[in-house]
Amino acid sequence: MxxxxxxxxxxxxxxxxxxxxxxxxxxxxxxxxxxxxxxxxxxxxxxxxxxxxxxxxxxxxxxxxxxxxxxxxxxxxxxxxxxxxxxxxxxxxxxxxxxxxxxxxxxxxxxxxxxxxxxxxxxxxxxxNDFSNSAGKYILATPTDGGSMDNEESGVWFLDNSTGTPMNGLTLPTLPNGWKYEGWAVINGEPVSTGKFLATNMADENAATSPFKGNSSNGPSYPGEDFLQNAPTGLTFPTDLRGGTIVISIEPEPDNSPSPFLLKPLVHNVPMSATTHTVLNMNQNLVSLPEGTFTR
Structure with missing residues (x-):
């Protein structure tokens, strides 16, 4: 053939x-x-x-x-x-x-x-790409809860609001066919997806169908998630993301697992002292990239 x-x-x-x-x-x-x-x-x-x-x-x-x-x-x-x-x-x-x-x-x-x-x-x-130019910013906020200022530490959005106007918070290279980015919040040791995406300046694939967001539809047009209801087994929503970890992974498409793939170019441990609605900077995690040799 x-x-x-x-x-x-x-x-x-x-x-x-x-x-x-x-x-x-x-x-x-x-x-x-x-x-x-x-x-x-x-x-x-x-x-x-x-x-x-x-x-x-x-x-x-x-x-x-x-x-x-x-x-x-x-x-x-x-x-x-x-x-x-x-x-x-x-x-x-x-x-x-x-x-x-x-x-x-x-x-x-x-x-x-x-x-x-x-x-x-x-x-x-x-x-x-070696992802050495990757960078990420995010805020803790829950914009889909109908304007309530409660539980603001229960959502993560990959945007930069430092100028007073939301802007793209992620600097990531364009991926080839067969790959997508995915955001994660590690809550009490359990990774929970914030959604997959290719464009960093648009809402992610979870925007319209997320079971976790609130009842308001006013989420930002950027990747992110509010963890307000329908928590996975073993977790309780709303939650507090402080003390947890925020991750951007690169996932194969089709995806081989519901857990984060081994490629994680951006990672950040959320400080317990983090202030909601304030920009937090992610760290590069390039040591996670595999490599090898071949000999004939």
């Missing part, structure tokens, strides 16, 4: 790997070493791909346990295809019923330099 698709900024031809099962085909090993990946739960797996000569072929699938250990690090592959590869790309794929071509969720990539290479999120065939 032949299938055309867009991969990064280049178009490649997907080739069937059925001939690799022929005992007469020469095989060689590809070894990978990756730090910072997480368990994807049973429905998804990681899959490597060899890119070269306008072609892309699978380089094997693996899972990761709760300790970040890969289930397999050495893969026996067609020697000619391995030697022809100019780059390696790692994607997230459905574990069952998967399309034979790579998904849009490219998490790591790197070029071969001789017989080895370094893979990271910065490569143009992955997320294409």
């Amino acid at each position: 032949k299938k055309f698709f867009l991969f990064g900024t280049l178009s490649f031809l997907f080739l069937s790997c059925s001939s690799d099962n022929d005992d007469n085909v020469s095989k060689s090993n590809l070894t990978i070493d990756i730090q910072g990946l997480e368990n994807l739960v049973p429905n998804y797996v990681y899959e490597g791909w060899l890119v070269g000569g306008g072609n892309i072929v699978t380089a094997g699938r693996f899972s990761v346990n709760d300790l970040g250990e890969l289930s397999q690090t050495t893969f026996e592959l067609n020697t000619n295809r391995l030697n022809a590869a100019t780059s390696y790309v790692l994607t997230i794929e459905p574990a069952v019923g998967d399309d034979p071509a790579p998904s849009a969720v490219h998490i790591l990539a790197g070029n071969f330099n001789g017989n080895s290479g370094i893979m990271n999120v910065t490569h143009s065939s992955a997320l294409g």
Whole structure:
């Protein structure tokens, strides 16, 4: 079967790997070493791909346990295809019923330099950015409670109101296909989503359907959430976000889990002394970005 698709900024031809099962085909090993990946739960797996000569072929699938250990690090592959590869790309794929071509969720990539290479999120065939220019501001407020000034510490909105007029509070690069941003409030150790978004100057996907917001519809046109009702099991709303943690994560699309994904470029522990309606600054968390090497 032949299938055309867009991969990064280049178009490649997907080739069937059925001939690799022929005992007469020469095989060689590809070894990978990756730090910072997480368990994807049973429905998804990681899959490597060899890119070269306008072609892309699978380089094997693996899972990761709760300790970040890969289930397999050495893969026996067609020697000619391995030697022809100019780059390696790692994607997230459905574990069952998967399309034979790579998904849009490219998490790591790197070029071969001789017989080895370094893979990271910065490569143009992955997320294409190191997120070093990321920055975030937010306020504690509950604008969807009909104007009441009660429980203002029970909502978080990613905006900057320091000039008296709400402005965009997030500086984040545009994500490639296969990824979305998501805001989180960690309440008593439990992460609760504030909603997914691509644009930082618009309301997030939860704006119209959130079960947590109040009965007023006057939320700002920026990502954020009020935690006023319908609390998840184990939590009580309204709450107090002070002493908790606010997070911006980068999530695969489709999402593999209801919990935050491993990519968390912005994080902030809300001070117990935080004042509502006053701008708070987030911190970069770039140590959470995975990276690795590959050798043939």
